[in-house]
Amino acid sequence: xxxxxxxxxxxxxxxxxxxxxxxxxxxxxxxxxxxxxxxxxxxxxxxxxxxxxxxxxxxxxxxxxxxxxxxxxxxxxxxxxxxxxxxxxxxxxxxxxxxxxxxxxxxxxxxxxxxxxxxxxxxxxxxxxxxxxxxxxxxxxxxxxxxx
Numbered sequence: 341x342x343x344x345x346x347x348x349x350x351x352x353x354x355x356x357x358x359x360x361x362x363x364x365x366x367x368x369x370x371x372x373x374x375x376x377x378x379x380x381x382x383x384x385x386x387x388x389x390x391x392x393x394x395x396x397x398x399x400x401x402x403x404x405x406x407x408x409x410x411x412x413x414x415x416x417x418x419x420x421x422x423x424x425x426x427x428x429x430x431x432x433x434x435x436x437x438x439x440x441x442x443x444x445x446x447x448x449x450x451x452x453x454x455x456x457x458x459x460x461x462x463x464x465x466x467x468x469x470x471x472x473x474x475x476x477x478x479x480x481x482x483x484x485x486x487x488x
Contacts, residue, residue: 376475383475394409405423408433415446467483469482
């Protein structure tokens with residue numbers, strides 16, 4: 341595995357973050373309808389990225405390989421570019437969110453089995469469930485809490 345560094349994001353990074361987000365979602369959210377993905381894209385770019393504290397994972401060459409976004413104590417987003425999955429980048433971003441930003445919770449789409457397994461293997465348990473996602477769509481959310 342190559343060396344990965346973490347840094348804070350700037351607005352100039354947003355176009356690459358949207359690329360990483362979309363590629364990651366297409367890889368991990370096969371349940372998501374194309375129209376819902378397209379509706380989310382401008383919301384992510386124009387609203388959601390500004391609403392969180394963003395941390396980027398970057399390769400030795402400076403390419404953004406993944407990112408996380410934390411607001412209050414909640415991990416609002418954690419996405420890894422498909423070519424970089426399975427290399428420990430998500431775990432590194434998660435540890436930073438917990439250790440440096442005090443994150444203790446995350447919501448995961450119930451149909452995203454890989455994400456649920458990822459968080460459960462790292463100490464999160466299911467604390468609740470909502471039948472709809474944040475946009476009111478029928479993509480149930482599991483509310484995960486970091487076990488003490």
